[in-house]
Amino acid sequence: MxxxxxxxxxxxxxxxxxxxxxxxxxxxxxxxxxxxxxxxxxxxxxxxxxxxxxxxxxxxxxxxxxxxxxxxxxxxxxxxxxxxxxxxxxxxxxxxxxxxxxxxxxxxxxxxxxxxxxxxxxDDVQAAALVVGGYTSLRALRDVARVQPGERVLVRGGTGGVGSAAVQIAAALGGRVAVLASARGEELARSLGAHEFFDYATTAPASVGFADVILDTVGTDLLAWRRVLSPGGRMVGVAFDSLAGLATIAASSVFGRGRIRTFAGEPPAGYLNGLTSFVDTHSIRALVxxxxxxxxxxxxxxxxxxxxxxxxxxxxxxx
Ligand SMILES: NC(=O)c1ccc[n+]([C@@H]2O[C@H](COP(=O)([O-])OP(=O)(O)OC[C@H]3O[C@@H](n4cnc5c(N)ncnc54)[C@H](OP(=O)(O)O)[C@@H]3O)[C@@H](O)[C@H]2O)c1
Incomplete structure (x- = not known):
């Protein structure tokens, strides 16, 4: 073969x-x-x-x-x-x-x-495009951050492989979804279910307003973004492309307000069965x-x- x-x-x-x-x-x-x-x-x-x-x-x-x-x-x-x-x-x-x-x-x-x-x-191509981003987003938003209906969910990188699934899943969980991505992604983000859109090139964290949940798929400036969490807010970071990002996630549990949660590697056993039904039930689509x-x-x-x-x-x- x-x-x-x-x-x-x-x-x-x-x-x-x-x-x-x-x-x-x-x-x-x-x-x-x-x-x-x-x-x-x-x-x-x-x-x-x-x-x-x-x-x-x-x-x-x-x-x-x-x-x-x-x-x-x-x-x-x-x-x-x-x-x-x-x-x-x-x-x-x-x-x-x-x-x-x-x-x-x-x-x-x-x-x-x-x-x-x-x-x-x-179809098979769409399923391949969705499986990792779908699993990562469902686990981050539903199981780790426990998004509740009506909560404001900020997705950093909401037009990427993970982010595009996250926007749809956050909306399916009843969240009010705000997306941070590059300007050319606005139409796409809104078509995926985003209620608000911010261009990361021109948006400072302080101007976005409070979020109940932040899903970070970018891995930079994590502490600045953590400051926009509302009281009781939860932040999940899944990008480890920079050592600085990893170190920040680790350090967030010992200082400042709100531990940045994370996970990596394989899904829990049997997890993908639940992802399959979630995708079919909520018509989550993939971005190829x-x-x-x-x-x-x-x-x-x-x-x-x-x-x-x-x-x-x-x-x-x-x-
Ligand atoms: N922990 C896990 O289990 C797990 C699983 C899967 C993936 N990941 C990680 O998640 C990260 C994202 O993966 P991906 O496949 O979604 O990557 P991707 O498809 O490249 O998406 C990244 C997105 O972030 C946007 N972006 C770049 N800089 C940004 C900024 N400063 N602010 C806001 N948005 C920004 C990009 O938009 P533009 O292209 O328009 O700039 C792009 O839409 C990677 O680090 C990957 O390793 C982790």
């Missing part, structure tokens, strides 16, 4: 398509015949070697942390999934990236706890910027790093 791989760390040119054997589903895993897999910020960091402390430096390593496809094999001890099921899934944790197998491939063996039937309301076939995965990685991205890059695998 064909799989996207790196044999060195580097920019988009480091990504190659390699021939390898079809994996077997080990106990607790399902083998998925992949139809689509999206690019996430973590893939770019992985490819560039920025996660080497977690993934190790032994190469080749596979790329891709999300998957949509059809169950082709079921390992021992797997309940509730059968050959032929149309599923989506997320690969568990950065430590699992240290092998040659990723999900941007023709087949992927996936921990069944992080696989669920895919939403009927989305561009689709590339697996043989053009290099171009997909180049497009991912180009300016002006509006939603997700998805890599498709021909049946």
């Amino acid at each position: 064909r799989t996207a791989q790196i044999t060195r760390f580097g920019d988009w040119r480091a990504v190659q398509v390699a021939e390898t054997t079809v994996p077997a589903a080990a106990a607790g895993e399902v083998l998925v015949r992949v139809s689509a897999s999206s690019l996430n910020a973590v893939d770019a960091a992985h490819r560039a070697g920025q996660l080497a402390v977690l993934t190790g430096r032994r190469l080749p390593q596979g790329l891709g942390i999300d998957v949509v496809g059809t169950v082709d094999g079921v390992g021992a001890d797997v309940r509730g999934l059968e050959v032929g099921d149309r599923v989506w899934g997320i690969r568990a944790g950065a430590f699992s990236m240290k092998n040659a197998r990723g999900m941007t491939a023709e087949y992927a063996a996936v921990d069944a706890r992080h696989v669920a039937r895919a939403p009927e309301s989305l 910027h561009e689709t590339f076939p697996l043989e053009r995965v290099q171009d997909a990685h180049r497009a991912f790093t180009a300016p002006g991205l509006r939603g997700k890059i998805v890599v498709t695998t021909a049946p």
Whole structure:
């Protein structure tokens, strides 16, 4: 089978398509015949070697942390999934990236706890574009911040892969949604359900007004934004692209008003089942910027790093 791989760390040119054997589903895993897999910020960091402390430096390593496809094999001890099921899934944790197998491939063996039937309301490309952002946003807004109807929810980066799902999910939870993004994203943000829009190039935190919940997908200026939390407000930060951002999140629990909450890595076991029903019930849609076939995965990685991205890059695998 064909799989996207790196044999060195580097920019988009480091990504190659390699021939390898079809994996077997080990106990607790399902083998998925992949139809689509999206690019996430973590893939770019992985490819560039920025996660080497977690993934190790032994190469080749596979790329891709999300998957949509059809169950082709079921390992021992797997309940509730059968050959032929149309599923989506997320690969568990950065430590699992240290092998040659990723999900941007023709087949992927996936921990069944992080696989669920895919939403009927989305096609495979849309489902691949939504799974990570949808999971991240649902967990951040519903489970961590516990958004209540009528609360004002500020989404920083509300037109990105995570943010575009977050805006819809915040609105579905009954929130009054304010989006901070670049000016050209206003129409899009409003079409996703935003009630208010602020251009981040011209908006200072103090001018936005109080928010009950802030979801930060950007990772900068976290303490300045925390100051706009209303009493009892909750802030969740999910971007760790800068060490400063990570340090701020860690430090927020020991000083100032309001710990910035966060989480990373794999979804809790079974979580994606709930995401599937939430997406179908609330007609959450995905934002797809561009689709590339697996043989053009290099171009997909180049497009991912180009300016002006509006939603997700998805890599498709021909049946
Ligand atoms: N913790 C987790 O489990 C988890 C899961 C998934 C993703 N993440 C992280 O979440 C972050 C976002 O991922 P993503 O896929 O949504 O990225 P993305 O698609 O690139 O979206 C980022 C968005 O932020 C906007 N933006 C940039 N600078 C901004 C600023 N100063 N103020 C407000 N908005 C700004 C961008 O708008 P313009 O392009 O218009 O500038 C873009 O819409 C990444 O750091 C990723 O690693 C974490």
